[in-house]
Amino acid sequence: MLRSKVRYIVSACCALLALCANAQNNVIDEVIWVVGDQAILKSDVEMARIEGQSRGERWDGDPYCVIPEQLAIQKLFLHQAAIDSIEVSDNEVLQTVENQINLYIQNFGSKERMEEIFGKTTTQIREQLFDIVRDNQIMSQERDNLVKDIKVTPAQVRRYFKDVPEDSIPFVPTQVEVQIIMREPEISQEEIDRVKNELRDYTERINSGQTQFSTLALMYSEDKGSAVHGGELGFMGRGNMVPEFANAAFSLTDPKTISKVVETEYGFHIIQLIEKRGDRINVRHILRRPKVSDAELTKTISEVDSIADEIRRNVFTFDEATQYISTDKDTRNNHGLMVNPNTGSSKFEMKDLPQEVAKVVVNMNVGEISKPFVMINNSEKEVVAIVKLKNKVEGHKANMRDDYQLMQDIVHNKLCEEKIDKWIRDMQKTTYVRINEEWRNCEFKYPGWIK
Incomplete structure (x- = not known):
C-alpha cells in the first residue's frame, strides 16, 4: 500500500541479509547503535553492505551511515508494534519460512550448499528465519496500522495534480x-498408458535398489524447478498443493514407500515422502506429461x-x-x-x-x-x-477520467509517506538512542538520532 522510500527502509534488511550477518565469523563484533533496548551490531551492518553490493544496490550516501539508520528505523516499528499489540500467526510465519528456505536451496543449488554458506544446519537456519520473518510481518502490519485512516477524495486528487508540473504527471503505458x-x-489412451508405465518402471527400479528416486527425478522429471533438487519440493501445507497431489502425499507414512501414479492437472506423478512436520510435509516427486x-x-x-x-x-x-x-x-x-x-x-x-x-x-x-x-x-x-x-x-x-485509480494511489502513497516520515521524527524524540562516537559522523536522512 505504501510504496515509498520509507517502505523500502523498513524492509531493506531482508531475511537473507540477517542470516548472513549472523553466519559470518570474520568480523570483530561490537554494538554500534542502541535503539530503545535493541542493539545493532557492526556485523549486521557489514554483512548488509556485502549483501547489498552482491545485488548491485547503490546507497544514497555512505553505506556505513545509511544501513545503521535503516536498521534503527526497523527497531522503532517493532517497538511501536509491541505497544499496539500487533501479532502474527505462527502458521503464516512458518509457511513463509519454508518458502524462503526452498528459495535458498533453489538459488544455492542444494541444501548442503546452503548450510555451507550460512555455516548452520537447516534446523538452525529455520529457527533463526522464524524470528526474522515474524518481525518483518509485524513491521508490515504496524506500518499499515499507522496509515489505515488515510482516505483520499477526488477533490484531493484534482488539487494535487493541478499543482504538479506537466512533465511530472505519470505516463500510462498502452x-x-x-x-x-x-x-x-485430446491425449490418446495409448500415450497416457505409456506415461503411467514409465512411472511404474521408475518405482520398480527404486524399490529394487537399482537407483534412487532423486536421481530419476533429476534425469526425467518435467517439473524443472524441483528436478534440479532431486524432485524435492520443500515443506508445504495442503493448501499449497492441488487436491489430488495433496491427498496422495499426506497419505504416505513411510519414506521407503512410493505412491501409486497420481493424475493432476499438471500430468502424472509418483511421490516419495521425505518428512512430515505437523500439518506440513516435504516430499519428492517425478512429473511426466503425456505428449x-x-x-x-x-x-x-x-x-x-x-x-x-x-x-x-x-x-x-x-x-x-x-x-x-x-x-x-x-x-x-x-x-x-x-x-x-x-x-x-x-x-x-x-x-x-x-x-x-x-x-x-x-x-x-x-x-x-x-x-x-x-x-x-x-x-x-x-x-x-x-x-x-x-x-x-x-x-x-494520466488523467482523471481514464486513470483515476492510479492517480488516487499516487496521492494516497504520498500522504502515507508524509505520515510515516512525521511518525519516525516524533519517535526519535521519545526513544532512547545511543550511537558509538565513530559512527556518528554521518548525514542521516533523519537527523534526530543524535540529541
Whole structure:
C-alpha cells in the first residue's frame, strides 16, 4: 500500500541479509547503535553492505551511515508494534519460512550448499528465519496500522495534480483487455498408458535398489524447478498443493514407500515422502506429461479455427463460446476475460501478457478475433487458443477520467509517506538512542538520532 522510500527502509534488511550477518565469523563484533533496548551490531551492518553490493544496490550516501539508520528505523516499528499489540500467526510465519528456505536451496543449488554458506544446519537456519520473518510481518502490519485512516477524495486528487508540473504527471503505458478461449488437444489412451508405465518402471527400479528416486527425478522429471533438487519440493501445507497431489502425499507414512501414479492437472506423478512436520510435509516427486500428437494438435487447431469463424458470423458470441467450449478453468466462467496476476485487474500492459498472447494481440484491433495459435497454459500444457481484443487504451499522460485509480494511489502513497516520515521524527524524540562516537559522523536522512 505504501510504496515509498520509507517502505523500502523498513524492509531493506531482508531475511537473507540477517542470516548472513549472523553466519559470518570474520568480523570483530561490537554494538554500534542502541535503539530503545535493541542493539545493532557492526556485523549486521557489514554483512548488509556485502549483501547489498552482491545485488548491485547503490546507497544514497555512505553505506556505513545509511544501513545503521535503516536498521534503527526497523527497531522503532517493532517497538511501536509491541505497544499496539500487533501479532502474527505462527502458521503464516512458518509457511513463509519454508518458502524462503526452498528459495535458498533453489538459488544455492542444494541444501548442503546452503548450510555451507550460512555455516548452520537447516534446523538452525529455520529457527533463526522464524524470528526474522515474524518481525518483518509485524513491521508490515504496524506500518499499515499507522496509515489505515488515510482516505483520499477526488477533490484531493484534482488539487494535487493541478499543482504538479506537466512533465511530472505519470505516463500510462498502452493497456489492453483480452478475452481468451483455450482448447486442450485430446491425449490418446495409448500415450497416457505409456506415461503411467514409465512411472511404474521408475518405482520398480527404486524399490529394487537399482537407483534412487532423486536421481530419476533429476534425469526425467518435467517439473524443472524441483528436478534440479532431486524432485524435492520443500515443506508445504495442503493448501499449497492441488487436491489430488495433496491427498496422495499426506497419505504416505513411510519414506521407503512410493505412491501409486497420481493424475493432476499438471500430468502424472509418483511421490516419495521425505518428512512430515505437523500439518506440513516435504516430499519428492517425478512429473511426466503425456505428449500431444501432431495429428491431434492439427485437428484441434482446425476445430478452434471453425469456432472463431462461427463467432465472426454471429452464430454465437465469444462470451457464450468461452463458457461452453473453453477448457481453461481460470477464464471460462469470466466470459474468457484474462486477469492480470500482478494487479488482480483485467488490464494488462503488453509486457505482462503471456508471450504467445502478446505476439498476437499487439497488431489486433478492438473487437477483432485472432486466428488460432498454440501456447502453454498455467498447468504447463500445450493448448490451442484464440483471443479477442476487448479493449485497448493507448499510452498517454494520466488523467482523471481514464486513470483515476492510479492517480488516487499516487496521492494516497504520498500522504502515507508524509505520515510515516512525521511518525519516525516524533519517535526519535521519545526513544532512547545511543550511537558509538565513530559512527556518528554521518548525514542521516533523519537527523534526530543524535540529541
